[in-house]
Amino acid sequence: MKRYSVFAIAREALRYHTGWERAWRSPEPKASYDAIVVGAGGHGLATAYYLGKNYGITNVAIIEKGWLGGGNTGRNTTIIRSNYLQDSSAAIYEKARSLYETMSQDLNYNVMFSPRGVMMLAQTHHEVRGYLRTAHANALQGIVTEFITPQRVKELCPILNIDGPRYPVLGALWQPRGGTGRHDAVAWGYARACSAMGMDIIQNCEVKGVRSENGVVTGVDTTKGFIGTKKLGMVVAGHSGQLAEMAGFRLPIEAVALQALVSEPIKPCMDVVVMANTVHGYMSQSDKGEMVIGGGTDGFNNYTQRGSFHHIEETLRALVETFPMISRLKMLRQWGGIVDMTGDRSPLISKTPLGNCFINCGWGTGGFKAIPGSGWAMAELMAKGEPGPLAEAFNMWRFKEGQFIDESVAAGVAH
Amino acid sequence: MLTLECPYCGLMADETELSPGYEAHLKRFGPASSPEEFEAYMFARKNPKGVHFERWRHSYGCGKWFLAARCTATLEVFGTYPAQVGEPPADIIAKIQARRPEWKAGWQPDGKDTK
Numbered sequence: 001m002k003r004y005s006v007f008a009i010a011r012e013a014l015r016y017h018t019g020w021e022r023a024w025r026s027p028e029p030k031a032s033y034d035a036i037v038v039g040a041g042g043h044g045l046a047t048a049y050y051l052g053k054n055y056g057i058t059n060v061a062i063i064e065k066g067w068l069g070g071g072n073t074g075r076n077t078t079i080i081r082s083n084y085l086q087d088s089s090a091a092i093y094e095k096a097r098s099l100y101e102t103m104s105q106d107l108n109y110n111v112m113f114s115p116r117g118v119m120m121l122a123q124t125h126h127e128v129r130g131y132l133r134t135a136h137a138n139a140l141q142g143i144v145t146e147f148i149t150p151q152r153v154k155e156l157c158p159i160l161n162i163d164g165p166r167y168p169v170l171g172a173l174w175q176p177r178g179g180t181g182r183h184d185a186v187a188w189g190y191a192r193a194c195s196a197m198g199m200d201i202i203q204n205c206e207v208k209g210v211r212s213e214n215g216v217v218t219g220v221d222t223t224k225g226f227i228g229t230k231k232l233g234m235v236v237a238g239h240s241g242q243l244a245e246m247a248g249f250r251l252p253i254e255a256v257a258l259q260a261l262v263s264e265p266i267k268p269c270m271d272v273v274v275m276a277n278t279v280h281g282y283m284s285q286s287d288k289g290e291m292v293i294g295g296g297t298d299g300f301n302n303y304t305q306r307g308s309f310h311h312i313e314e315t316l317r318a319l320v321e322t323f324p325m326i327s328r329l330k331m332l333r334q335w336g337g338i339v340d341m342t343g344d345r346s347p348l349i350s351k352t353p354l355g356n357c358f359i360n361c362g363w364g365t366g367g368f369k370a371i372p373g374s375g376w377a378m379a380e381l382m383a384k385g386e387p388g389p390l391a392e393a394f395n396m397w398r399f400k401e402g403q404f405i406d407e408s409v410a411a412g413v414a415h
Numbered sequence: 416m417l418t419l420e421c422p423y424c425g426l427m428a429d430e431t432e433l434s435p436g437y438e439a440h441l442k443r444f445g446p447a448s449s450p451e452e453f454e455a456y457m458f459a460r461k462n463p464k465g466v467h468f469e470r471w472r473h474s475y476g477c478g479k480w481f482l483a484a485r486c487t488a489t490l491e492v493f494g495t496y497p498a499q500v501g502e503p504p505a506d507i508i509a510k511i512q513a514r515r516p517e518w519k520a521g522w523q524p525d526g527k528d529t530k
Contacts, residue, residue, distance in 0.1 A: 239464070241460075241462040241463075241464075242464055250455075250459045250460075250461075251459070251462075252454075252458035252459055252460070253460070253462060254437065254460050254462050255462055255464075255487070298435075299434070299435035300417070300435040300437070300469060300485075300487075301437070301462060301463075301467055301469070301487045302487055302490070303464045303487050303488050304487075304488065304489065304490055308416060308417065308430055309416060310416065310430065310431050342458075343457070343458045399454050399457070399458045400450050400451065400453075400454040401450075
């Protein structure tokens with residue numbers, strides 16, 4: 001892999017950009033690998049990357065049904081934060097957030113991490129109490145957050161209407177080191193680094209079956225034939241249930257559609273991320289100037305990557321009340337992604353009933369922020385065969401034991 | 416927008432006047448059951464990509480709970496039927512089989528009734 005640098009740009013400028021190499025190879029699959037990761041989205045690629053970087057396992061294939069980063073990695077609103085209530089959530093999301101800080105240098109790929117600050121508005125007295133509790137929990141967890149006054153909210157985001165007729169802003173939970181990143185670049189950066197370590201990224205190759213012998217996985221049947229493996233990692237948000245069925249077990253997961261949309265680009269008007277969970281909408285401004293808006297999930301199982309229109313109407317109604325200046329903004333694009341929802345709205349990073357088969361799924365509506373931490377924990381699980389401290393609490397048997405990591409009450413959709 | 420016919424009042428109801436209730440035909444397990452049975456009843460959903468049986472409530476209409484057969488991969492609706500039944504009526508099954516010849520009949524959460 002040739003490193004990207006200012007000298008590389010100068011060199012290529014002098015020779016009309018004829019010397020850039022492809023960021024990753026597209027090889028045909030080998031007969032077998034030490035480990036296969038199914039799913040070349042952010043979480044799958046991060047898993048493979050840390051398998052190589054932290055554990056030296058590089059005889060790895062990453063198999064992808066469509067194209068790399070084409071699922072929810074390319075469909076989210078790119079928000080990165082770690083202001084969670086429960087200790088196990090806070091630990092893995094904070095690990096992820098801290099890895100985002102150095103990711104561009106680590107991968108030699110600009111992921112445009114922008115720690116611009118994330119603000120979660122408190123618009124009811126219940127929310128004030130909830131966020132005060134989260135701020136105290138975060139202080140104990142070593143995560144920098146702060147409960148701020150409405151006046152400070154207005155200073156940080158002048159376009160916000162803090163005297164809304166229905167839900168005036170009573171304060172906010174402020175995480176100054178949260179922010180946004182460039183979602184595609186995260187997938188591309190990891191893919192380039194994995195390929196440079198000798199891993200095979202096999203796109204347009206769908207897994208059709210999982211083979212096992214004596215309760216231990218031996219490989220996968222794909223549209224490009226059988227590929228053997230000693231270890232299998234399933235990292236396929238949205239279709240986790242389908243893959244688990246091939247492997248012979250069922251997950252505590254339901255697939256629903258989550259929507260997002262962006263406006264026409266406008267001049268810079270807000271340099272923080274604002275989440276308004278009571279009225280239900282969240283917004284930030286991309287570097288191109290588009291307002292990036294997160295909508296709601298539908299209440300029924302859906303695999304179509306499109307959601308119900310009335311959710312968009314609800315989201316925009318809430319945001320026009322919160323940001324009156326956007327009332328005449330045109331919306332450019334709207335899309336949906338299929339997210340895995342678990343019973344407690346926390347993910348699974350777990351061993352499974354099938355030997356040497358591991359699963360990483362259930363990130364629900366907030367997986368992008370977790371990508372590096374999730375990959376880090378999943379790589380440890382796959383390499384050692386046992387979960388490390390980050391992944392331990394997220395095992396799939398917690399539902400039987402009643403040991404939920406309950407983030408749903410505190411946060412609703414944007415948890 | 417998803418539109419379902421309420422089998423009680425006969426109205427075509429838009430999604431905005433309905434409340435979703437997720438998987439239908441669940442077999443209920445109580446305090447005397449094993450942890451595995453209770454976990455499966457509470458959390459292990461079928462979550463199929465394709466034919467699915469669901470509970471819906473006509474909450475901004477007649478208020479009744481009813482059941483619907485729907486395809487989660489295409490959003491096609493096969494039909495709706497009253498909730499006081501143990502399994503989908505024959506005409507709904509026939510409709511699904513006509514539209515999805517490859518579908519294996521099965522609506523119990525454990526899949527044991529798959530024919």
